[in-house]
Amino acid sequence: MSKQQISVQGSGGCCTPLAAAPLDPAGATEGAAVFKALADPVRLRLMSIIASAGAEICVCDFTGQFEVSAPTISHHLRVLREAGLVDCERRGTWVYYWALPERLEWVSALLAVPAAPDPALAL
Amino acid sequence: MSKQQISVQGSGGCCTPLAAAPLDPAGATEGAAVFKALADPVRLRLMSIIASAGAEICVCDFTGQFEVSAPTISHHLRVLREAGLVDCERRGTWVYYWALPERLEWVSALLAVPAAPDPALAL
DNA sequence: ATCCTGTTTTGACCACTGTCAAGATAGACG
DNA sequence: CGTCTATCTTGACAGTGGTCAAAACAGGAT
Numbered sequence: 001m002s003k004q005q006i007s008v009q010g011s012g013g014c015c016t017p018l019a020a021a022p023l024d025p026a027g028a029t030e031g032a033a034v035f036k037a038l039a040d041p042v043r044l045r046l047m048s049i050i051a052s053a054g055a056e057i058c059v060c061d062f063t064g065q066f067e068v069s070a071p072t073i074s075h076h077l078r079v080l081r082e083a084g085l086v087d088c089e090r091r092g093t094w095v096y097y098w099a100l101p102e103r104l105e106w107v108s109a110l111l112a113v114p115a116a117p118d119p120a121l122a123l
Numbered sequence: 124m125s126k127q128q129i130s131v132q133g134s135g136g137c138c139t140p141l142a143a144a145p146l147d148p149a150g151a152t153e154g155a156a157v158f159k160a161l162a163d164p165v166r167l168r169l170m171s172i173i174a175s176a177g178a179e180i181c182v183c184d185f186t187g188q189f190e191v192s193a194p195t196i197s198h199h200l201r202v203l204r205e206a207g208l209v210d211c212e213r214r215g216t217w218v219y220y221w222a223l224p225e226r227l228e229w230v231s232a233l234l235a236v237p238a239a240p241d242p243a244l245a246l
Numbered sequence: 247a248t249c250c251t252g253t254t255t256t257g258a259c260c261a262c263t264g265t266c267a268a269g270a271t272a273g274a275c276g
Numbered sequence: 277c278g279t280c281t282a283t284c285t286t287g288a289c290a291g292t293g294g295t296c297a298a299a300a301c302a303g304g305a306t
Contacts, residue, residue: 018167019174019227028164028171036162040264041151044141044158048151051142051236059283072265074284079263093273093282101236104142108234113174113224163294182253195295197254202293216252216303248306255300263292270285276278 017112034107037083042068043076050086051104056096140235157230160206165191166199173209174227179219 015027023031038044045066050057059077063070077097080086085104088097138150146154161167168189173180182200186193200220203209208227211220 018171023171028167032164032167035158039159039162041155044151044155048141048146111231
């Protein structure tokens with residue numbers, strides 16, 4: 001598991017906020033991939049549950065509180081995993097997921113608005 | 124112009140970060156809508172250019188630096204506008220766009236990781 | 247008034263994505 | 277070893293989204 005994740009060059013380190021300087025096409029593609037992973041209500045809730053748990057959480061805890069089938073949950077978890085937002089491990093009968101906060105911090109920093117933009121610096 | 128935008132209850136105010144408490148379905152739907160608007164490389168670059176300009180920017184400045192047609196640019200700008208991320212105004216021949224930073228700040232705060240999650244608080 | 251330029255809308259096409267049913271896999275327990 | 281449970285993968289389908297060509301619209305210039 002956790003075999004394939006997209007390359008995460010920005011992870012852990014800081015990045016130039018989107019609102020500070022125009023994003024180069026490569027950075028835009030990487031950022032868009034993460035946002036795409038978060039662009040679904042079910043995935044966003046899953047991500048929130050995992051991240052707010054602050055610890056590993058069992059898949060069996062999800063299947064009850066969503067109105068979609070178990071395979072669908074599994075599919076969404078894979079998307080989050082391939083986006084580098086979570087990771088998982090099988091332990092005995094159950095599979096446990098946990099958040100990778102660096103990735104969340106990275107996108108949060110990407111979206112950060114640096115102080116008050118100065119119109120005098122415009123283009 | 125700027126006629127239709129999705130309802131933005133969280134704008135301006137703060138919100139509970141995704142990693143602090145599980146998102147309710149309604150909040151997840153609203154957040155996912157914003158992320159969906161940002162989940163395209165072209166839109167992310169457009170958003171970045173507009174936000175980093177710190178001032179109004181003319182559509183005519185875009186059409187050169189993208190490999191897509193003008194109608195496609197227009198389409199992406201509309202998506203950003205309907206997500207409440209930018210707004211625009213026609214002034215004479217040209218149309219000008221500017222960023223709505225509150226919205227960016229809102230999603231950035233939504234993604235913020237609150238200090239170090241305490242495992243003792245888990246579930 | 248007429249044309250010309252810049253921007254948006256409409257319509258259509260293709261690719262991608264979310265969803266579920268069915269089958270496959272991993273591990274526990276007799 | 278066989279079976280049962282929990283999870284994931286595969287295959288298929290419908291709905292959505294990105295793209296462009298063509299047409300419509302807005303405003304300035306001649």
